[in-house]
Amino acid sequence: MMNRILTLTAAALLAGAHVFAANVTIDGAQTFRTIDGYGTNANALSWDGDKLKPALDLLVDQLGATIFRVILDEMDWEQTNDNADPFVFNWTYYNTVYGGAKFQKLWSTMRYLNDKGIESGLMLNFMGRGPTWIGPNSSVDVDKEDEFVETIASAVF
8 A cells, every 4th residue: 555545434433323424544655653573572581492482483483573672580690799890890700690591591592583583673671670789679779870780781791
């Protein structure tokens, strides 16, 4: 229908038996918003070897999903502070964290989607509580904000 003008006459029966009629004109050449793609959320903790692949295959191959928000929760992976400097990554510590089972599920989910052609439409989303040393009750203490940013930045890096 692109670049065609379509005129429809619509009638609606409203409560109380009132009839409303209107002409609606659709101009396919005029756009207001564009859709980047069809997307979905995928929780990386659902990755269990080949068990998640059929669902991802369905979303990409049959439904045409091109945008994935890959979720990882909780955000408590840095159980102890890596060091006292939020501007210096302690990679010896972080490599053990990011090589662990929780992050292997994240990396595997993202790698599989990359292999299926999902690259620029792949977004990381960290959710849930952080480690207790950052702040109580799922909050971030003001003096720990830079440490919280370091935690997220190290994962993205």
